[in-house]
Amino acid sequence: MLLLSFAVVVSFALYLTGTYETLAASFRYGIFQVVSAMTTTGFTTAPFYQWTGFLPVLLICIAFIGGCAGSTAGGMKVIRVILLFRQSIREVRRLIHPHAVIPVKVGGQKASNTVISAVWGFFFLYIACFTIMTILLTATGLDAETAYSTVGACITNLGPALGLAGPNYAGLSDTAKVILSVAMLLGRLEIYTLLVLLTPAFWRG
Numbered sequence: 001m002l003l004l005s006f007a008v009v010v011s012f013a014l015y016l017t018g019t020y021e022t023l024a025a026s027f028r029y030g031i032f033q034v035v036s037a038m039t040t041t042g043f044t045t046a047p048f049y050q051w052t053g054f055l056p057v058l059l060i061c062i063a064f065i066g067g068c069a070g071s072t073a074g075g076m077k078v079i080r081v082i083l084l085f086r087q088s089i090r091e092v093r094r095l096i097h098p099h100a101v102i103p104v105k106v107g108g109q110k111a112s113n114t115v116i117s118a119v120w121g122f123f124f125l126y127i128a129c130f131t132i133m134t135i136l137l138t139a140t141g142l143d144a145e146t147a148y149s150t151v152g153a154c155i156t157n158l159g160p161a162l163g164l165a166g167p168n169y170a171g172l173s174d175t176a177k178v179i180l181s182v183a184m185l186l187g188r189l190e191i192y193t194l195l196v197l198l199t200p201a202f203w204r205g
Helices: 002-016 023-038 055-065 078-096 113-139 144-155 174-188 192-197 200-204
Strands: none
Touching (some): 002 023, 055 144, 078 113, 144 174
16 A cells, blocks of 8 residues: 555656656656665666755665564665554643543554563664764765665665766765765664674673
8 A cells, every 4th residue: 555655656646747757657767766765676768866856865764664573675764654653643642631542553453561661662762873873974064965865775774776876876975975975784784783793782691
């Protein structure tokens, strides 16, 4: 449903902005780029970093959603996004009905509070790492667009970015490439694994 929705939005936006002359071409390029971005495959059949409007940013953002749990896709994974969304809705409903017992369900099964807490912890670390590395990249002299998009593309394991890194990453400094390499490791190992390895208590155990 997410892939279908984003594909339709991007395709019609490409057609309405005149990026491609025909609706068929807009759907062909739009669908491919959306599927590639959300599954973090990274292949491109068009220079989407040159597209007008919100489309380049949207493609980077849907990479944060990523693929399904258990897949080799990057991003936070769809199951975590669903849990975060439903937990947020539950908190809003709790404000209206403070004493109500409102379970969070996925696929008809109730998600435990332990799982929800783990997802919220993962989400915080993910966003915190993204923010810190974006700031570090801007400190190397990169503009904001290049900084946030390259970190987003690397921490989600997407690949293609915007700004100066739209064509490739060759023009980035060595310091920037080291930061982005760390972002790729964090994204590939899903943050918790790498942070545990860097914890002294892990090696003492």
